[in-house]
Amino acid sequence: MKESLIVIKCGGSTMEQLPESFFAAIAALQRDGQQLVIVHGGGPAINAMLSSLQIEPQFADGLRVTCEQTMQVVEMVLAGSINKQLVRRIHQAGGKAWGVSGQDGGLLTARQTTKPLGQVGEIEQVDASLIQTILTAGYIPVIAPVGISADGKSCFNINADTAAGAIAAALQAEKLLMITDVPGILQMDAQGEKQLLAQTNAAQIENMITSGEIYGGMIPKVKAALDALQEGVKEVVICRGDADDLKQASAGKEIGTTIKGVGA
Template identity: 45%
Template sequence: MEYLVIKCGGSIVKQLTEDFYKNVVRLQKEKQITPIIVHGGGPMITTYLKQMDVTTTFVDGLRVTTNEVLDVVEMVLSGAINKQIVRKLNNQGAKAIGMSGIDGNLFEAVPVKNADRIGYVGNIKKVNAEVVEAMIEQNYIPVISPIALGENNQRYNINADIAASAVAQALQAKLCFISDIPGILIEKDGKKHILHETDEQEIEQLIQTKVIYGGMIPKVRAALMALEKNVPQVSIVNGIKPDTLIDFIDGKKVGTMIQLKEVSHA
């Protein structure tokens, strides 16, 4: 059985059309590919924190995550967004099931290195893949929110890119980051072009020159981490354009495919 982990960022979830959800179901029913969705929810979390008058601060661009903030994060991720995705998949005839990294101890978390400054933000120590596999055996499409437990049952917020990478590693699945742009864009002859293939060395150069910046940095870092753990394929594709997921699985040149070994642009 072939698996595909699809990571949907919080900023794109509300932009995904009916076609996207139809394609996820087509992967399962026509292509014999088992999809697993991992999602974020940053923008909606920010909105709810403001509405609920929960004070948040930032350190080096990262939200300081207290237990009070985590209450809202968990409500938004595991409640509103997760169930929205499940509902839309079910509307297309799928059997989707929502879960967080807490359910069945799917994710075991440890605090990030600078946790003393940013609070309860974690990394994934272990993915208990049998939890996902049990759902897949029942023909469900798992939809996972990146909340996890660590020592003493402390909750942690996990970056969704990191969570998706960890799930792909555990299942040895292909990994597809869904974005609202067609991939990594570079400027050439005064125009922006899609970098259809790139490698670790080029990515580091693009980060240094700030071609890759902001939220794209953890995405490409998570991609490289997955490839180092023998994930067979990692790409960044536009999830808003119709049939992109199908084209990706069919091997067409869509988005940016990331590799460890050097690629030639000749």
């Protein structure tokens, strides 16, 4: 596996806003020999499908409660329409992509969380062999974060940030790039204005969670980032889904918020 491998996590709330230039940049990086793996969410599309089926979405502490009916929708949307939409957009831009879910080939083995969230999974193991096979064949793996139990009897909804971090760690990726709808982690300055935090570390992130400066959907992002760094990923970048941001991040230039591991 190349040391330059980059895992890109695309949030569900940002995917519809991703411009064609973003996918053109993905295709260009692939042509230049950069190995890329994409992990995606799909929360808004899941909510829209649940609404059309007259199923009320349920959340606890910002996390989706996944009953059996909801799990069926999660599979249909994440492993189906959203996954294939991303594959199509990469192909339209001139790239080559191969869509899979975490259930395929036992890529993401998970167990049910002990939290009262229904069929939500916690990752036990990432089998990177399928990802490596797809990369070797010349395709970008596009992965839906749906896991499977070790006995194959159950499937689980997995937080996409968590899945991306675990996959980046299993691949020993050079970089985990988290695409979101904000420019990075924002910190309050002395004048009470929010400013982009260009670089940070685990201690500062923990302090910002405690103080409430990091909240909501940013919490699972930074926690997944810290887990990935602890497992050997060299750096995590949180930024917008602009083509220029993607190009600069892949080239090692400063963009968004960079979180580096110990000794990096």
